Every structure is written in C-alpha cells, then in structure tokens.
Amino acid sequence: MKKSDVVQTILQDRKENFPDGVAVNIFSPANIALCKYWGKRNQELNLPVTGSLSVSLGEKGTTTTLRISQTHQDKISLNGTIIGKESVFAKRASQFLDLFRTRHAPYFDLVIQSNIPIAAGLASSASGFASLVHALNQLFAWKCSNKELSILARLGSGSASRSIEPGFVEWYSGIHEMGLDSFGECLSYQWPELYIGLLIINRNEKQTSSREAMQRTVTTSPLYSSWPKKVSEDLFTIKQAISYHDFDLLGKTAESNAMSMHATMLSAWPPIHYACAETVLAMQKIWNLRSEGLSLYFTQDAGPNLKLLFLEKDKDVVLNHFPEVEIVRPFKD
C-alpha cells in the first residue's frame, strides 16, 4: 500500500480546478499532544500504533501560500528565504507534492511562513503539512471534508492529521490497512481558561528526528510493549478531564503521558535523551512550584523544550517564575 493509493482513493472522481496564476493562502495551527503519538504500525502511511489527543495552538502555526508554478520546478520559500531543492525540507515538501501533481499542475510555488521554531519539537511539520493540504484543497476546489484533509495531511506527517482543526483534536488510530479510519477529529469542548506556555530552551534543530527516535524506540525499547495500554488509559482520562474541566486531572495525565513517552526512549538503545540540563532544571522548578500548591504541569515532545499547562488565573504567577515563557491561548475568542 502506497501513499499514492490513498490519495487516489480519496480524490477519485473529484472534479479539479486548475486556476493558473491564482494563489491561495491558508493558516493552520500547530498542535501539542496531551496524549502522545509515539510509534507507527505502518511507516509508509504514518499509521499510528495508538490514538492520540492534542490541542491546537490558536494563532501559532504555519501559513502556506500556494500557486501553480509557471516554471519547470517547485519553488519553495520558508520564512522569507528560498530553500535549495537539495535541502531535507524542500525534498520532503516536494515528495509530498509529487502525490498531487497533474499535467495541468506539474509544479508549485510554495511560500511558507511559520511563527514557531522549526524542528525543535514544536510541531512545525504538523502545521506545515496541514496548511499545505488545506491550500491544495482550496486551490483545486476538491471540496474535501476535514476528515479527508486529515488523512491527506497524515501522509505528510503523522501529527499533521491533528492540525486540520482548532481546539481539542483526537486522532483515531484506526484499524484498516489503508488508514481511511485514521484521522483527526475536533472535540466539541471549549476551555477558554486553558493556557499553554512555550518554554523554549533551545531553538536549534534536534539531533535525532522524531521519526528516527520513534522507530528506534519501537524497535529496541523493552518498555515499549507497555505503552499502548498507558495511552488507552490516558486518552480516556484526558477526555474525561476535558469534559469536566478538571484541570489537575488533565495536567497530571498529560505530564505523566509525556514522561512515559520519554521513558520509552530512555530505554531504547542507544538511549534517546531529549532533555538537556536546562530542561531538567525547569522540570524540577515546576515540581517544586507544584508541591507549593501551584497547578502547573508540563508536557514535552521530541526536543528539549517544555510546554507548560496552567489556567488563566495563574498566569501572573507562572510569568513571574518563567518570564521567558511565550503564552498561547488555544481557545482565545
């Protein structure tokens, strides 16, 4: 089963527009998983071993401007700079675009603007592929549903399936071979008081890609076999916490889920350790503040940065202790 088979299945019999010269311009949010996606059951199609659940980051994400190229190659710019076609970034984008080229749209101009650090465990590829898929849908007037867009975005990057919609999004693992039942869907709950604080410890690109780390964990970690059960319990608990607005239950479960994901990496060989010394200091600070009564939790992805979870009422205290934090309000009106 190849990516092109999935694309063909979704787009078959769909009328396409080929609006030469027209540019579409779409923003998609980054997302942060409260219950993590860690491990693939199918590498080619980015089909996950388990479900996962995220919150989209409001105004933090990627804007993609897309048009059909008048030249004989893709032209890709990222944050104002043209990217050489031999770069990993351009290759990954062009390979994804290969799935959608036709005689009438052989090449594309792609202008990508991201307001989050690239490849530092802040889900830049998720918002990137989500906005690109949204843009393709609009450019060609496919009129795909969000479910279909989520499936297409997943072919670019697994977590992109959760960046098609705002708010809380659950990505279903699905069971089918082609993955047509593995997509992200928005939960109906809002939580305006929920704040996220991006604690950027290191903006550099990570040494081990999340793709490689995930695969090494699945292949070598003796603890990974316990991960799916942990996820299924945490997914249930987090959805309960969201529906009751039980913040401590949400924070505790999200933090525990992240720590367990990193635990599976520690036990991989060679060990994968995304935390740097400053990450450990920040964690200890959070645990100390919590022991003094502050409802402050964190989650961590495949990088050294932490994402703080807290409520609006504690904003000033959190900023007092972490003045460098960048605040995101996922449910800002």
Place this chain on the structure above:
Amino acid sequence: MKKSDVVQTILQDRKENFPDGVAVNIFSPANIALCKYWGKRNQELNLPVTGSLSVSLGEKGTTTTLRISQTHQDKISLNGTIIGKESVFAKRASQFLDLFRTRHAPYFDLVIQSNIPIAAGLASSASGFASLVHALNQLFAWKCSNKELSILARLGSGSASRSIEPGFVEWYSGIHEMGLDSFGECLSYQWPELYIGLLIINRNEKQTSSREAMQRTVTTSPLYSSWPKKVSEDLFTIKQAISYHDFDLLGKTAESNAMSMHATMLSAWPPIHYACAETVLAMQKIWNLRSEGLSLYFTQDAGPNLKLLFLEKDKDVVLNHFPEVEIVRPFKD
C-alpha cells in the same frame, strides 16, 4: 510471614556464644548492580520481583565493630559521631538488631565506619547490613554459610544480600514464600582489568529513598510490567559478557538496564527523577566520548551520581575527561 520467622528458621538449634566485652570487627564491600534490583514481591522480607547481578566494590564499603552492650540501650556511632536513637539511621539499625537480641545479649554497641557517601545511591546500606550480619555471625559464633548470611542481610536491605561476598554476585529472586532461596552467590569469574569510576555529582542524601521510589514505581508506573522481562534478558547477557570478558557487551547491557530502570521511575506518578542537570551533562559527555570510539559506559542507581565502567587500558583517558572520578578496582589483588 515475618522477618523473625526467617531468622528463627535459619538460626534454630544453633549454639550461640555470648562473649561479653569481646568486640568483632568486619568489613563488607559496597556493591554496584550491573543488572538492577527494582521492585519487591514481598515488602516485609525484601523479596525481589527479579534476580539481579552486581560487582562488589573491593575496598569501598563499611566496617562494623560490634559488641554486646553493658548498658540498657544500643549505642550506635557512624563515622565517628554518636547517632541519636530517634534518627532514621539508628531506628533502622536497632529494628534490625531486634531480630537477634537475647537475654544474654539485650543491647549492642555498634561502631560503623563507611568510606562511601551515605544514602547517595552508593549502596551504603548494602555494605552496612552485610558487615553487621557478618559481625553478628562472628560474635555469636553461629557459623552460618554465606548463603545464610546473605538471607539475613537481605532482611536489613535487599541489596545487602549481594554484599556478603566479593566480585560478581548474582542475587536469585527465588520463589519460596519465606525467601530461603533468595540470596546472593558469588560468580567464579574474575576480571582484573575491569575498572569502576565513582562520579560523585552530589553527596547529599537523596530526597526520595530507594525504598519509596521502588514502591511508587511498582504501584504506579504503567511501564513496570515490562521490567521483569528486560531483567531476565539482561541477566543472561551480562553473565555471558562476564564469562567471555566482552566488555562492550557488559557495558552496553548494564547502561541499558540502568536507563530502563530510571525509565520506569519517570513514568511513575509523581515522576521520580534522580538525575540532576549535572547528571545529564555527564551522560551526554559519556555518549559523545563513546561515539568517538571510547569504550566507556555508566550505570546509575537511586541518586544523581554515575558509576563509570571502563577497562584498565582506558584509565588515563577517562581520568583526563573526568578528573574528579574516584577509581575502584573490584578485582584488585
């Protein structure tokens, strides 16, 4: 089943001496687990979920001087200082001595000299209880076998069962309810070229005792269920590595085992994180040196300190990179 039942079973029908005024003086080595003991199947008797394997630390350990007291209470001194009877240390020692008091030996004088930091994850309680049990055996002329002494030492502290003998020691988990098959036994292999480097990052007592950490992990970690299988594989591999003197296999397996143990703690709730920022920096330094070709590995116990594993031939290089390291030669003539 109580500790006193085990003691009675082992010591029954044994003639005892009560040498008033005579002092015995015994050294037992600390030990470092290459395959960790993490989790009890019986709290009272310190019966482990799995087997484990350690190397005794040669001249690093505890010397206990024991005599029957002429007064009406225990008198305990540690490294030259009399310990108040309300201290945790004195209580733990006195409670253990309760198991061996008789009409002729109601109280004891205990002089403890340790040349390793107390309660910093350097197995001070292991050598302490091992030397105390050795001393009781000599004082009362029980003539217990090392197997019996190991069982008695285990009642004081699980890992003490591995400090009765020098060299490589395997502690069998056993299956019997009373734990008479759960004891440490010396392997016949020597390895004079094996060096251990104590990298003391923090000499302070740890915040969470290993007893508490172990229990919290078993009770709350979703990854713990995978630990016993990991140990059984690592035990097999480490014994192979020892028998063939395959240092890289030994180092890799020991480091992976330690990382996996800490991984089970990360996934406990609240998370247990013994590494401090300096621990992480040291780990990264070790991984970098290894990627440059140096055969240097580490293990970590319930504390922030690391124990480096390397061969004699690399001593100078290791000391060059870690000048503060304290070298231990377990198989020094």
